[in-house]
Amino acid sequence: MRALVYEGPYQVRVREKPAPRVEHPDDVILEVTRAAICGSDLHLFHGLVPDTRVGTTFGHEFTGVVAEVGPGVRSWRAGDRMVVPFNISCGTCFYCRRGLYGDCESSNPMNDLASGVFGCSHTTGGYDGGQAEYVRVPFADVGPMRIPDDLSDEDVLLLSDVLPTGYQAAEMGGVREGDTVVVLGCGPVGLAAARSAWLLGASRVVSVDRVDARLEFARRWAGAETIDLRAVEDPVDALKALDGGRGPDVVIDAVGLEASRSPWRTLLGKKLKLKAGSAVALEWAIHAVRKGGTVSIVGVYCPPANVFPIGVAMNKGLTLRMAQANVKRYMPHLLDHIRKGRLDGTSLITHRFPLEHAPHAYQLFDAKDDGCIKCVLVPSARGLN
Amino acid sequence: MRHRLPQEPRPPHGHGTDASPKVRPGVPRERPVEDPGAPWERPAQQRDLSALSRSGVRRATPVFGTAAPPRGLSGVVRRLAYRMPEHRASRWALLFGADRIDVAEHRLSGAAWLLPAVAALAAGFVLTARALRR
Numbered sequence: 001m002r003a004l005v006y007e008g009p010y011q012v013r014v015r016e017k018p019a020p021r022v023e024h025p026d027d028v029i030l031e032v033t034r035a036a037i038c039g040s041d042l043h044l045f046h047g048l049v050p051d052t053r054v055g056t057t058f059g060h061e062f063t064g065v066v067a068e069v070g071p072g073v074r075s076w077r078a079g080d081r082m083v084v085p086f087n088i089s090c091g092t093c094f095y096c097r098r099g100l101y102g103d104c105e106s107s108n109p110m111n112d113l114a115s116g117v118f119g120c121s122h123t124t125g126g127y128d129g130g131q132a133e134y135v136r137v138p139f140a141d142v143g144p145m146r147i148p149d150d151l152s153d154e155d156v157l158l159l160s161d162v163l164p165t166g167y168q169a170a171e172m173g174g175v176r177e178g179d180t181v182v183v184l185g186c187g188p189v190g191l192a193a194a195r196s197a198w199l200l201g202a203s204r205v206v207s208v209d210r211v212d213a214r215l216e217f218a219r220r221w222a223g224a225e226t227i228d229l230r231a232v233e234d235p236v237d238a239l240k241a242l243d244g245g246r247g248p249d250v251v252i253d254a255v256g257l258e259a260s261r262s263p264w265r266t267l268l269g270k271k272l273k274l275k276a277g278s279a280v281a282l283e284w285a286i287h288a289v290r291k292g293g294t295v296s297i298v299g300v301y302c303p304p305a306n307v308f309p310i311g312v313a314m315n316k317g318l319t320l321r322m323a324q325a326n327v328k329r330y331m332p333h334l335l336d337h338i339r340k341g342r343l344d345g346t347s348l349i350t351h352r353f354p355l356e357h358a359p360h361a362y363q364l365f366d367a368k369d370d371g372c373i374k375c376v377l378v379p380s381a382r383g384l385n
Numbered sequence: 386m387r388h389r390l391p392q393e394p395r396p397p398h399g400h401g402t403d404a405s406p407k408v409r410p411g412v413p414r415e416r417p418v419e420d421p422g423a424p425w426e427r428p429a430q431q432r433d434l435s436a437l438s439r440s441g442v443r444r445a446t447p448v449f450g451t452a453a454p455p456r457g458l459s460g461v462v463r464r465l466a467y468r469m470p471e472h473r474a475s476r477w478a479l480l481f482g483a484d485r486i487d488v489a490e491h492r493l494s495g496a497a498w499l500l501p502a503v504a505a506l507a508a509g510f511v512l513t514a515r516a517l518r519r
Binding site: 332 | 395409414415422445448466481
């Protein structure tokens with residue numbers, strides 16, 4: 001089959017590789033119809049995630065048509081359409097029984113950090129991802145959701161990650177009516193978090209970025225006020241000024257380990273990789289949020305360690321919430337929001353490419369050129385519906 | 386399905402729909418869940434464990450990925466890394482190191498087709514040098 005293959009930092013190609021096979025009775029082999037490129041894929045693309053092996057296929061946001069089912073699979077037949085959460089979860093372990101699907105302990109033997117994740121580094125289980133013609137989907141009866149007949153694959157594609165992650169970010173922020181919510185980063189997840197903050201009753205939502213097209217998108221799509229980082233000398237001062245110097249009630253970090261504007265963090269974390277990326281956004285969030293406020297982290301950070309002002313957080317009495325999204329838990333609720341027009345993931349998709357153009361799509365998404373918010377790959381002819 | 390996008394910053398359609406924590410799917414954070422898709426007490430074990438043992442991973446979960454089993458010198462370093470506890474920074478540093486070795490090995494193997502040409506050139510150079518000396 002044709003698949004995107006990682007060949008080193010800043011190098012991906014589309015090559016032939018063996019098609020996946022059923023390796024466990026509860027596996028499904030999916031013919032991929034849509035596969036989005038996520039900001040997390042860029043962290044892998046940049047070589048910032050440990051144990052990212054040459055030959056791995058990225059992609060954890062995808063939809064597809066069932067091509068083959070394992071002998072233990074009960075609810076799927078060949079030809080069924082599904083959208084797949086990025087976490088691989090068993091449904092019965094200690095964590096799944098508590099609704100913490102992102103912590104499933106049955107799918108990642110490599111460490112105790114998180115559940116298995118499709119198309120990531122081997123730190124999350126070593127699964128190939130969906131930026132390919134076919135992908136293996138373990139525990140098919142547990143995680144994936146059937147795509148309703150009246151909805152297209154793209155209508156629900158972002159239920160695989162972006163919309164649940166954005167919603168959970170706002171939810172972890174404990175947003176209450178009347179709150180001022182700041183979202184750092186206007187990538188797809190940041191935009192979804194801003195939109196979700198409104199759903200949760202915020203009275204003011206402010207998005208922060210440094211890319212014109214993304215700031216414009218935040219105003220149009222998320223109805224947010226915006227702060228252009230290029231126009232402010234000190235981002236923390238600008239954020240604190242929003243509430244008369246006190247600071248916002250909730251700050252959501254939707255940037256993660258590749259934040260810019262700190263030369264020493266960029267050098268040590270991103271270039272020399274002596275620590276896990278650059279935690280500038282988290283540092284701003286902790287300094288800017290009001291005392292007793294909440295910082296919600298969904299931007300990705302990696303092991304082993306990072307430097308951030310825990311002493312400030314302690315003295316201000318902050319609540320720090322963070323997690324990989326428990327995607328399955330949010331899918332039905334957010335599907336209802338999609339149907340009722342309250343959350344429209346399809347509008348976030350600005351670019352579509354055939355799988356063969358995936359390297360160009362990565363370059364474009366990485367450079368944030370051409371107003372790119374979300375790139376989607378169309379791996380198979382069946383995807384051209 | 387799609388609603389009109391607001392032109393000015395203002396709350397989009399649905400403002401406050403989920404204001405009550407009772408309707409939020411993730412509140413409380415932990416709550417008992419019975420998953421109808423999972424009839425097992427513990428899932429069946431994926432049979433072929435070779436990808437894990439080659440990585441030096443000692444714990445087998447019921448399912449795991451087999452995307453890129455370790456190979457070459459980078460594989461040796463990865464196996465070494467997985468022997469270390471995950472709270473040690475050295476484990477992660479070794480994995481980063483293995484990643485870079487992996488890339489170097491890949492590039493070298495990509496240039497393997499040049500070896501016969503290089504060998505032929507070298508042989509030609511040596512033979513020519515010998516002939517000229519006589």
